[in-house]
Structures are given as C-alpha cells and as structure tokens.
Ligand code: AMP
C-alpha cells in the first residue's frame with residue numbers, strides 16, 4: 001500500500017539529499033523532476049502536469065522534428081486524443097493490447113439513475129482515496145468514443161474514405177496525446193503522453209524506404225541533441241499467452257525497430273523513437289488501395305515526446321540554461337538551418353559513394 005504520497009516522498013528525498021550530498025545519487029529521475037517542478041505530481045502514477053520549461057523543451061523538439069520531415073511535404077493532420085469507438089473496434093487493437101486500452105464512459109441515465117449515482121458517490125466519499133468504492137460508475141455507460149492509443153490510429157479510416165492512394169502514396173504528419181493503461185513509477189512510462197508521428201502509406205518499397213530514411217534521420221536528431229544512439233530490433237507488448245508467439249513473429253520479420261536511450265530506468269534503456277512496418281495490416285483492415293489496386297502497405301515513425309524530453313534532462317541536467325550551446329541552439333535558435341546543414345552532411349558521403 002502507498003504509505004506516503006509521491007509529493008511527500010519527493011520532498012523527503014530532497015530533504016535527505018540536502019542533508020547529505022552523497023544521498024543525491026540515489027534520487028531517481030522522477031524524484032528530481034518532481035522536486036524541480038518540471039513535472040507536477042497528480043497523485044496518480046503516470047499522470048503528470050508539465051511546467052513551462054518542460055513544455056519549452058518539448059516544443060523545441062517538436063519544431064526540430066518538423067524541420068527534419070519538411071522535405072517530405074507531409075500532410076499535417078491533428079486530432080483530439082480520442083477516436084470513434086467503431087473505428088477502434090475495427091483496428092483490432094483489442095486483439096493485441098486489451099490491457100492498454102482506455103474507454104470513455106458517461107452518465108446517460110434518468111433522474112432515478114442520477115439519485116443512485118449520488119448515493120453511491122456519497123458512500124464513496126466517506127472513504128479515503130485509495131479505499132473508495134467505484135459503485136457510482138455502475139450508472140456510467142460507454143460513449144461512442146475511446147482514447148487514442150497511438151497517434152496514427154485515427155488517420156487510417158480517414159485515408160480509406162478518400163479512396164485509392166495517389167501514385168506516390170501519402171505521407172501524413174500527426175501529433176496526439178495518447179493513452180495507455182500502464183501506471184508506473186518510471187516517469188518514462190506515462191498513461192497519457194504525446195506521440196509525434198510521420199506515417200507512410202504506399203507500396204512495400206515506398207514504406208520500407210521511408211522506414212530506413214527515418215532510422216537515419218531519427219538517429220541524426222538524437223546525435224544533434226547530444227544523446228547516445230542505439231537502434232535495436234523490438235516487439236510490441238502483445239497480451240497473453242498467444243502474445244509471445246505474435247511478438248516472436250514480429251521480431252522474426254523485423255517489423256519494429258526502436259531507438260533506445262538511458263532515461264530513468266536504472267536497469268535498462270528506454271525506447272524513445274519507434275520505426276514500424278505494419279505490412280498490409282491496416283491497408284487490408286481499412287481497405288486502402290494503392291493507385292494500381294494493390295492493398296496499401298503502411299509504416300510509421302513515432303517520436304515519444306515526453307521520453308526524449310526526459311532523456312535531455314537526464315543527460316544534460318535539470319537546468320536548461322546549463323545545457324550545451326549547440327543543443328540549446330538546436331531547440332531554441334536557428335533550428336531549421338542546423339537541421340538542414342546536418343541533413344546535407346549526412347547525405348554527402350552517400351552521394352560521394354554513389355559517384356564512385
Ligand atoms: P509504440 O507505438 O509503442 O512504438 O510507441 C511509440 C513511441 O511512443 C515509443 O517509441 C515511445 O517513445 C513512446 N511511448 C510509448 N509508450 C509510452 C508511455 N507509456 N509513456 C511515454 N511514452 C511512450
């Protein structure tokens with residue numbers, strides 16, 4: 001049982017660190033981020049407020065990602081962090097990740113139902129937070145919308161309604177708060193977080209080339225942020241006993257890669273960017289044809305906005321004014337010029353190689 005609120009625990013840890021500087025190294029990144037006011041405790045693991053400084057970093061990062069993808073001329077689409085329940089059902093998300101999904105319920109009853117709700121609520125409020133009954137929720141009914149699990153999910157039905165893809169396929173730029181029910185003390189594992197994605201729809205060759213390009217560009221961005229880069233084969237956390245087989249098959253087909261950075265977990269690294277190839281999974285589900293009538297293949301690169309932001313605080317310290325000049329300039333200075341130059345330099349050796 002939680003004997004101390006997170007805020008109290010952070011305050012105690014900070015006090016201990018002040019009393020004895022050697023204790024400081026035992027403070028977790030979460031403690032430090034909360035104590036510095038960069039993240040704000042809501043009392044619920046994985047649900048945080050963000051300070052102005054945290055948002056400034058995340059926004060700088062967002063601008064850099066825009067410059068990194070500008071030459072692809074993506075279609076920019078923004079959705080609220082929810083999607084139609086029927087679209088969510090059709091997506092087969094519940095087959096793979098029932099444990100992560102979040103549904104939205106609302107009171108849809110009559111006066112009698114309202115009275116029941118208020119009685120149950122009175123009973124609940126007589127108890128301490130952790131012991132409260134959720135009986136009032138019996139009066140709640142599912143709405144027609146659910147929380148978005150990944151930023152790219154809302155776009156497939158939209159693309160399907162447009163009919164066949166143009167010859168070059170499509171590239172879409174999305175950003176959304178996403179929900180995943182995975183409460184954790186690791187600040188890198190939030191329940192609500194932002195995912196920026198570029199999504200490619202087209203032929204298998206177009207999607208594979210897109211994914212390779214983004215592995216290179218994502219690595220470039222992380223290097224420019226002066227963070228360590230490690231790319232590894234990965235799998236999604238498929239649910240249940242059958243999930244292991246699906247995960248193994250995803251690995252065997254090399255469908256998912258991740259860019260890993262040490263963030264808050266002392267035992268390992270955290271996936272901060274993902275590079276996914278869905279093959280024709282979404283194309284077939286939503287019936288998205290290519291120009292030639294073949295089922296569209298899709299893929300996406302996902303930037304975990306909070307995770308990259310946390311990685312910057314972890315590696316460069318909590319005081320953004322003391323961050324390396326080049327990192328500050330990339331985030332808040334001549335972002336576009338720096339990205340363009342770095343991309344030119346990255347492409348130059350390849351071009352020289354082509355000529356040889
Ligand atoms: P995924 O769809 O699982 O590949 O997620 C895309 C990206 O979102 C990952 O590479 C992470 O950077 C980020 N992400 C995934 N889950 C979480 C989470 N629980 N909290 C914060 N960021 C996350």
Ligand code: ZN
Nearest residue numbers: 150152197300
């Ligand atoms: Zn995606």
